[in-house]
Amino acid sequence: xxxxxxxxFYELGQVDPRLCLVVADISPAGSIAKFRTExxxxxxxxxxAEQVMIGMCAGLSQRGLRPFAYTxxxxxxxxxxxxxxxxxxxxxxxxxxxxxxxxVTYSTLGGTHHAQEDIAIATAVPNLSVIAPCDPxxxxxxxxxxAEQTRGPVYLRLGKAGEPELTAxxxxxxxxxxxxxxxxxxxxxxLTYGPIAKLAADIAERFRELGxxxxxxxxxxxxxLDEDGIxxxxxxxxxxxVIEETAPTGSLGHRVKQLAWDSQATCSIDTFCLEDExxxxxxxxxxxxAAHGLEQGLIADRLGLG
Amino acid sequence: MNQATAPALDADRVRxxxxxxxxxxxxxxxxxxxxxxxxxxxxxLHVAPAFSCTEIVDLIYHDLMRWQDAGQSPESPxxxxxxxxxxxxxQYVILEEMGVLSREDIDLYCKPGGRLGAHPDFGVPGIAASTGSLGHGMGIATxxxxxxxLQKRDGKVYLVLSDGECQEGSTWEAAMMAANLxxxxxxxxxxxxxxxxxxxxxxxxxxFHPLAEKFAAFGWETAQVPGHSADAIFAxxxxxxxxxxxxxxxxxxxxxxxxxxxxxxxxxxxxPSPEEYRQALDELVEISE
Numbered sequence: 139x140x141x142x143x144x145x146x147f148y149e150l151g152q153v154d155p156r157l158c159l160v161v162a163d164i165s166p167a168g169s170i171a172k173f174r175t176e177x178x179x180x181x182x183x184x185x186x187a188e189q190v191m192i193g194m195c196a197g198l199s200q201r202g203l204r205p206f207a208y209t210x211x212x213x214x215x216x217x218x219x220x221x222x223x224x225x226x227x228x229x230x231x232x233x234x235x236x237x238x239x240x241x242v243t244y245s246t247l248g249g250t251h252h253a254q255e256d257i258a259i260a261t262a263v264p265n266l267s268v269i270a271p272c273d274p275x276x277x278x279x280x281x282x283x284x285a286e287q288t289r290g291p292v293y294l295r296l297g298k299a300g301e302p303e304l305t306a307x308x309x310x311x312x313x314x315x316x317x318x319x320x321x322x323x324x325x326x327x328x329l330t331y332g333p334i335a336k337l338a339a340d341i342a343e344r345f346r347e348l349g350x351x352x353x354x355x356x357x358x359x360x361x362x363l364d365e366d367g368i369x370x371x372x373x374x375x376x377x378x379x380v381i382e383e384t385a386p387t388g389s390l391g392h393r394v395k396q397l398a399w400d401s402q403a404t405c406s407i408d409t410f411c412l413e414d415e416x417x418x419x420x421x422x423x424x425x426x427x428a429a430h431g432l433e434q435g436l437i438a439d440r441l442g443l444g
Numbered sequence: 445m446n447q448a449t450a451p452a453l454d455a456d457r458v459r460x461x462x463x464x465x466x467x468x469x470x471x472x473x474x475x476x477x478x479x480x481x482x483x484x485x486x487x488x489l490h491v492a493p494a495f496s497c498t499e500i501v502d503l504i505y506h507d508l509m510r511w512q513d514a515g516q517s518p519e520s521p522x523x524x525x526x527x528x529x530x531x532x533x534x535q536y537v538i539l540e541e542m543g544v545l546s547r548e549d550i551d552l553y554c555k556p557g558g559r560l561g562a563h564p565d566f567g568v569p570g571i572a573a574s575t576g577s578l579g580h581g582m583g584i585a586t587x588x589x590x591x592x593x594l595q596k597r598d599g600k601v602y603l604v605l606s607d608g609e610c611q612e613g614s615t616w617e618a619a620m621m622a623a624n625l626x627x628x629x630x631x632x633x634x635x636x637x638x639x640x641x642x643x644x645x646x647x648x649x650x651x652f653h654p655l656a657e658k659f660a661a662f663g664w665e666t667a668q669v670p671g672h673s674a675d676a677i678f679a680x681x682x683x684x685x686x687x688x689x690x691x692x693x694x695x696x697x698x699x700x701x702x703x704x705x706x707x708x709x710x711x712x713x714x715x716p717s718p719e720e721y722r723q724a725l726d727e728l729v730e731i732s733e
Contacts, residue, residue: 187621190614190618193584194584194621197584197588197591200591202518203595229574
C-alpha cells in the first residue's frame, strides 16, 4: 500500500505543481524518494515535529497548494490531534493526512506505535473524511481522489507493505463514500476495510466451501459512511459479518449494529475487531492480530464454520 | 460580503519616516473606545489583550500589509494572521472601519445570528485563520510563507503572537522550521505584555525570558521594541536584513490606555461596568508610547 501510494503521488506530483508532501522524519519509501529528488522544494521534512507538520499543511493549503502530511498513523493523528482538529477540520481545508500502519501493523514496535483507536478518533471529528483502502488498487484510486477533491480534510489510513490485490475482479470501480462489492452474493455479507480484508476474503472462502453465497464488501470510506448501502446489505442478506482492525468503540461493527436497530433489520450480525486492550504481545502483524482474536481459525470457530 | 481593497503598499518601501504616527495614534485611541463600546453590549470579550496589541495590528493593516478581498483569499498579496486569537476585538474594529465588516457584524458580536465570536473564525471576511487555541499561528504562518515561495510570489505573512503562546512547544517547532527554511517573508510580532491569563509571566515563569534571544538562537532575525510606538515597530520592520524570518518582540502593557486595567490580570476576561466604562473613555483621549 505504501509503495502504491508513493508511485501514484509521484505520478500526480509530476503534473500538478500544487502537490506537496510534508513528512515528520519518516524515510521516504519507494517513489517518494524520487519525488523528493526531483521536487525538493515540495518535499518538506519537519523532523520529529508533528504539530508543525499539520500546521504547515494548513497554511500551504490556505495559500493555494495541495499538501499531504505523511507519517506513521499514530504520529499523523494522535500526536498532533488538536492541530488536525482545529487547523484542518475546523477550517475545513482539503488536506490529506496519510497514516501509515493503521491498526496494529507495526506489531513489534509496541503499543506506542499502534493506531488501534484511529477509526474512532478520526470519524468523531466533523468534516474529516476517513478512508481505509483494502488493497493497493484501492490505495491508488483513493490517492487520486484525495489529490483532486475539494470537500475538506481526509484521513487516509494505509497499511504498510505486501498487501495482496483483492479487487482486480470487483464489479464496480472505487467510489468515495460508497460501499464497494468485491464479490456479490445472497446469503452472507462480509463488511471489511484495510489490510485485514485479506483475512475477510479467506473467511468468505470458508463460507463458500459450505455452499453459502457471499458478498464481500470493501467499506473503504468510514466517513461519510454509506449508510444506505449498509442498510441495503442488512436487508438483503440473512447474515452480516464485520471484520476490521480497530478498537470496538467507534468501530464499523458498532455502526452496523446501530443501523440494524434503526432499520429494524432481521439478519444476524457478527462483529470482529481488536480487543479494547493494550496487548503486550510481540510477533509479526498476523501474530498480534491473532492475540486480539483476529485469526482465520478463531473467527471461523466463532462463526460455526468449523 | 463586503469587498475592500487597501492601498497597495509595497512593503519593501517600508522605511523610517514613511509613517504618519499622529494619525496612527488617533486611530488606536478610536479603536480602543470602540472596543469599550462593544464591551457594554456583551460581556464575553478580551479587552486588555486587545489593548496591548492595538498599535501592532493597526500598523500591519495600515502601513505594512498589501491586501485584497479582505486579505483572505490565496490571491491577496500578503496575509495577516492573528495567532493570539483572543486579541481579535482590535482586528474586528479595524475591519469595521475599513468596511470589511459591517456595523451589524459588530452589533451581533457573540450574539445569535452574528458571525463574530470571541475568537476569530476562518471564513469571516478578513480572518486568515481560526485561532484562539494558542500555539497554532506559527505553524500555519510557516506553511503560508512557504507557499508564497513555492508559487514564486513575493507575499509576506504578518503574524501576531502573544507572549503566553510562546510557552507552547508547537510555537517553537514551527519557529525552528521557519528558520530552517529561511522564510524571510514571515514577519512576526510578539505582544509581550508580560501577562498570561493567570499571572505575570516574568514572575511565574522567569526562565521564559529573555525571549528575543531564544528566537535568535533558533535562527531568527530579531528586534526588541517599545510595542506602543508605531514609529519604533515600523522602523524595526524596515531595518530587517532578510535571509531569515523576523520577529519584533514588542514590549507592551496589557490593558494599555486605561489606568485600572493596566497590568491587572482580571481584565484579561472582564468587561467594564458602566461607571468603569465612562472612566475609561475619559482616559482615552491621549496615549503614551
